[in-house]
Amino acid sequence: MANRTSEPEKRPGFFSQIKSLFTFTREIYPWLPWAQIAMLIGGVLIGLLIGAFIPPVNVWTMVLWGVSGLMLGVLASMFLMTRLSTSAMYQKIDGMPGATGHVLSTSLGRNWQASEAPVGINPKTQDAVYRTVGRGGVVVVGEGSRGRLTRLVNDERSKAARVAHGVPVTVLYVGHGDDDVSIADLAKTIKKLPKAIDKTTMAAVIRRIDSVSQSISSLPIPKGIDPTKVRSQRPR
Template sequence: MAKSTDSAASSSQSTRESLRAVKAAQKERRQQEKIRAKGNKAETKARKKATKKPGVFKQLREVFSMTRAHDPKVVLWMALAFVGALVVGLVVGLLLNNWITWLLIAIPFGLLAAVIIMNRMAERAAFARIDGRPGAAGAALSTLRRGWIVPEQPVAVSPKTQDAVFRAVGRPGVVLITEGPTTRVRPLVEKERKNMQRFLPNVPIQVLATGHGADQVELHDLAKTLKRMKKTLTKQEVQAVDKRLNSLGSAKMPIPKGIDPYRARPDRKAMRGR
């Protein structure tokens, strides 16, 4: 009888020890899961913080800093735009015998005028930063809006000099934009123009050279120059011309190292504070 009692006691004790071990293992597993969950939460939070877009004021501050580094006069021009709007509002208010109301109305318009001035000068600063680098003309073309079809890669490149020819198709026809010294890039663009004329005999093909020379177009004026060209094609014809050019399947020359990194377009939304 004593032996059976001792056996039952030892069995009960081993059972309790097994339960304690199971509970300890479960407790340790829960602690590890909590630590792992905290780590995942911190990682997710850090990832969201890294991918989160900067706010409006931060964007404006970054654009202002970049513009001021390139042209310190941006502060003066913004101040003049703001004060000018206030003066106009004050004059109108005095004429209507309600200058306080019109002065308050003029304040947001003054801020808007200052932001517009900063936007214009920021575009010039952005183009000045990439001026002279391979692919700068392509980056300037990327600011074109609807109505133009611009391939991301140049249609012709000189591997030795990195001179390039970009293409833009719009209602004025086909426009070839050169990047590099005019005399050096002329054979490259003429060869491309003659090849296109064989397949597009009735489509105007024009050439624009980017640079700082007398017959060249500045990067910040490139989009404006293209928009001012005489329109000769309809929207349907523009699509047809682009499909025709894409169907030619001409072998592309290798793109030299250094073209793609400068294809980044200026952040127009950040310039407008959106």
């Protein structure tokens, strides 16, 4: 019997993604539809106001300016929804085990490399340590209770300092304490670190750390977060 060729996975269409993004964001910001309606109306009014002062003033020019204002309102409402969807995502995953790995692996850009899986974890408490390497050096991020994270963080910091001599190692803790970094500000905080190494050194550091890192594939990964359910889909 001939093998059936697997059909390619059907990706959601543009309007389907817009609907998902809207639904996702409205759960956190119920006032979003009213704000978008106000922007659409405001855009039309601005267009009509401009058309009333720019000659020639007639029905067709007013219609064209009104449509132009409507398009401006659509763009403004889309921009607002996109910005709010990011904030909504952070609010949903805040405090969930595994949220740090999700942010590190999706929000740092090309100058940083990280994995969604932790490099150290306490299976009983789900306290975890994550690592990312970039132009700012090595960053070790603890997720969970500081007291229980001490050994895991110190082990990872010592490992990084040993194999990447001279490369700065920064330790951050995700949380809401005085010295903690909120999950919403984690990516921004890391990106603001001053550049300390070039791309060649960065690649070498990644290889060295990976070569001495113990495999944690058999360790349980925190189950508190499913990024596919909390990450808003952006229209393509």
